[in-house]
Amino acid sequence: MKTLIITLISVLVLSHTTQSIAQNGEVRSYSSSSYVYTPTPATTNNGSVNITVTDSRINSMVDAHRSANQRDNTVKGYRVQILQDNNRSLMQQEKQKLQKMYPQLEIYELYESPFFKLRVGNYKDRFEAYQMYHKLKRNFKRAFIVPDKVNPSAF
8 A cells, every 4th residue: 555655656746847946046847758957047136036936726826825814914912702602692682782881892793613702802912901801890790801813903
C-alpha cells in the first residue's frame, strides 16, 4: 500500500511543470517530459524578487485567501453577555428590554447549539467592558464579560 501511494505521489509530482529560483536570481523551469531546465532572468527590485505565476489554480487560491482575510475585519476584544439560554423567546424578551433601556448599545444575537446568546458592545479591553457590565448588572442578573471578536470601528 505504501509503495502504491509513493508511486502515485511521484507520478503527480513529475507530471507538473515546476519552477525554482536559484540564488543568483535565475528562474529555472523544469518539465517532466524532458527533464531540462531553461534559465530565464527573474525580475528584481531592491532586493525583492517578483515572480509571475501563470497557473490559474494558484491565482484563484490566492484570491480566495485575500478575500477571506478582507472580510474578517474583527479584532480580539470583549463584550458583555446578557443571557445564555436555550429558550429563544426569553432571549427576544431580554433583547426588547435591553433596547428600551439602552438604545445606543450594539446588540448581538448568537446561536451556538443548544444556546441562544445575547451580547452587547465592542470593547477593546476588559476595563471598558467592566464599566458597561457594572451598569447592566443591576437589571440583568445573568450578565458577565466574555472575550469575543469585536468590530474595531466602534472604538
